[in-house]
Amino acid sequence: MPSKEFWAGIGSVLAFILALFSMALNHENITLWMNKVKAFLSPYIQITIPEYGAEHLERSDFFVAIEAYLSLYCAADVRKLKAELGSHRKIPLFYVDDGQQIIDTFGGGGRGGRGRTATVWWHAYKETPKGSVSVVCQPGEEERRFYRVSFHRRFRKTVLDEYLPHVIERGRDVIAKNRQRRLFTNNPNNGWSHVAFQHPATFDTLAMDPTLKRAILEDLDAFRKRKEYYARVGKPWKRGYLLFGPPGTGKSTMISAMANYMDYDVYDLELTAVKSNNDLRRLFTKTAGKSIIVIEDIDCSVDLTGKRRGKKQQQARSSDGAEPELSPTMEEAAGAAESADGSQQLTLSGVLNFIDGLWSACGGERIIVFTTNHKDKLDPALIRRGRMDMHIEMSYCTYEAFKVLANNYLEIDDHQLFERFGKVQQLLEVTKMSPADVAEHLMRTPDDASACLEGLMLALKEKADAANR
Ligand SMILES: Nc1ncnc2c1ncn2[C@@H]1O[C@H](COP(=O)(O)OP(=O)(O)OP(=O)(O)O)[C@@H](O)[C@H]1O
Ligand SMILES: [Mg+2]
Numbered sequence: 494m495p496s497k498e499f500w501a502g503i504g505s506v507l508a509f510i511l512a513l514f515s516m517a518l519n520h521e522n523i524t525l526w527m528n529k530v531k532a533f534l535s536p537y538i539q540i541t542i543p544e545y546g547a548e549h550l551e552r553s554d555f556f557v558a559i560e561a562y563l564s565l566y567c568a569a570d571v572r573k574l575k576a577e578l579g580s581h582r583k584i585p586l587f588y589v590d591d592g593q594q595i596i597d598t599f600g601g602g603g604r605g606g607r608g609r610t611a612t613v614w615w616h617a618y619k620e621t622p623k624g625s626v627s628v629v630c631q632p633g634e635e636e637r638r639f640y641r642v643s644f645h646r647r648f649r650k651t652v653l654d655e656y657l658p659h660v661i662e663r664g665r666d667v668i669a670k671n672r673q674r675r676l677f678t679n680n681p682n683n684g685w686s687h688v689a690f691q692h693p694a695t696f697d698t699l700a701m702d703p704t705l706k707r708a709i710l711e712d713l714d715a716f717r718k719r720k721e722y723y724a725r726v727g728k729p730w731k732r733g734y735l736l737f738g739p740p741g742t743g744k745s746t747m748i749s750a751m752a753n754y755m756d757y758d759v760y761d762l763e764l765t766a767v768k769s770n771n772d773l774r775r776l777f778t779k780t781a782g783k784s785i786i787v788i789e790d791i792d793c794s795v796d797l798t799g800k801r802r803g804k805k806q807q808q809a810r811s812s813d814g815a816e817p818e819l820s821p822t823m824e825e826a827a828g829a830a831e832s833a834d835g836s837q838q839l840t841l842s843g844v845l846n847f848i849d850g851l852w853s854a855c856g857g858e859r860i861i862v863f864t865t866n867h868k869d870k871l872d873p874a875l876i877r878r879g880r881m882d883m884h885i886e887m888s889y890c891t892y893e894a895f896k897v898l899a900n901n902y903l904e905i906d907d908h909q910l911f912e913r914f915g916k917v918q919q920l921l922e923v924t925k926m927s928p929a930d931v932a933e934h935l936m937r938t939p940d941d942a943s944a945c946l947e948g949l950m951l952a953l954k955e956k957a958d959a960a961n962r
Contacts, residue, residue: 538646540657544638558664559640563595563615564588565667571595586671591619591638599656611648611656616641669783670756677760677780683772685779690759692749698901699743699750700894700928701887709734709747712883713755716860723857730857733848735876737868738887741929744864747887748787757860758784764794770843777847782858791863792870841872848880889925892918898928902935903942917946920953924960 544556564587573590589595595615619638644652676690696706716732723730734751736744752759760780767773780786788794848861863881865871876884890898895917899905934949 536646537643538649538652539641539643542640542642555661556638556640557668558661559615560588560664561667561671562660562664563597563617563640566597566663589615589617591617593617599659600651609648609651611644611651613642613644613648613652613656616643674752674756675758677758679760679763679766679776681766683767683775685760685776690752692753694746694749695753696750698897699746700890700897700901700931701743701747702891703893705885709751709883709885710754713751717755720857729849729859731859731861732883733861733863733881735868735881735884736862736864736887737884738866739889739925739927740866741927742887742889743928744887745789747885748785748862748864751860751862752785755785755860756783760784760786762786762788764788764791764839764844767839769839770846773839773843773847780859784858785860785862787862787864789864790866791875792865792867841875845874845880848875890921890928890931892921894928895921895931898932898935899946902932902939903945905942917950917953920950920957924953924956926953926956 542553542556542559544552546553571589571593573593575588575590576585577588578585593616595617597613597615599611599613600609617638617640619636621636642652642657648656674690675687676692677685677687680686696710699706712732720730736747738744748759751757758781762776764773767776777786861881863876868876868884875881930952931949934952935945937948938944
């Protein structure tokens, strides 16, 4: 006679078989199990990156960075590409099309250059969600696009800790390079308005002392490369430049050349339109990285005691001698002392905090530029090293600067110039003429270089005579 235990054992085996049987009837479970077994046996790891996040509202930064990275570094061997002509662009942008596989390498002899070479396979694909009926079309609801990256599990750490961050960083660089750069100005509602930034100035066309120009370019290059350095020493990734010199010597032109050289946006901050330290802080937190924040004529915006006065009011005062009528905000600002918490009016300390980047927790890579015609009028605290790291003097036109201008405007090289207009050098040395004035003479008759240069010589002689009188 079989024992009780025997019947209990038979029961559990049957239950197990039944469970297996009912599972076998359920197709989805089989697929699930098969995938689990496959994943267990396969040495490869896959990571999928969807185009839209869970809320389907915005394209994921990660996806966009991968798209840009693959388009630049890996598209050469891909046969199917997509092309897009962005606004303000003359050349289309190319992306890897869906359904394509791309092979990339990292480390060793590949990108990244360290350790063993890891090979990764990228696959771009799209899916249409089953049975999704949507009345309102949200972006990404119709078709879902993905990137899937596969790699051997022995490269798990390399790919997660090094390769993917590298893809994101490079991808962001590509995006920054391809984007239409913008010029922002602060509006009365304490926000930023922007237009496309299309200033053509470059360092090549900037007329200034060649040694100083080289030093600035080296400084900008070093700044760009020092992300890790700034993080290590615990400083915000920013650099301040003070541009000083007489009117028309190229300070504003230099800012545009810097923006073009660095591929940065420009935020032109009009301090007289900022009511308080809080507003300044808010404006600053709304700026993005990879940008130049500019305060032109800083001596006319904030005085030593932290009061404010508009340049226009100052100009009005100097031209007619009368005290200009201040607007209520300006009266308030000019009359009030700095409040205890420093938050009521715009004060010097508010501006100092702004430069020091106390609020720059929102990311780095910012350049701050002040311009002034009167460096000596500025509070030393405002321009001390560490705040304004490099003080750049833009001077009256020297012969070296003149050669650049002559090349820009008249396409004449040094030799021809010296042969025929050697006296220009002597005259420039004894007169103070700004590059803007020189440029104005060189633009008068663009088809007749000699007439332009003779006109300039005449103007220089007159200036020299007037100075001797
Ligand atoms: N160093 C320079 N190199 C090339 N062009 C220059 C230079 N300086 C002036 N210019 C020319 O003169 C014009 C005026 O120059 P810019 O506005 O840069 O002078 P600025 O120093 O900013 O003057 P301000 O102090 O009045 O603001 C520019 O549009 C540019 O064409
Ligand atoms: Mg200027």
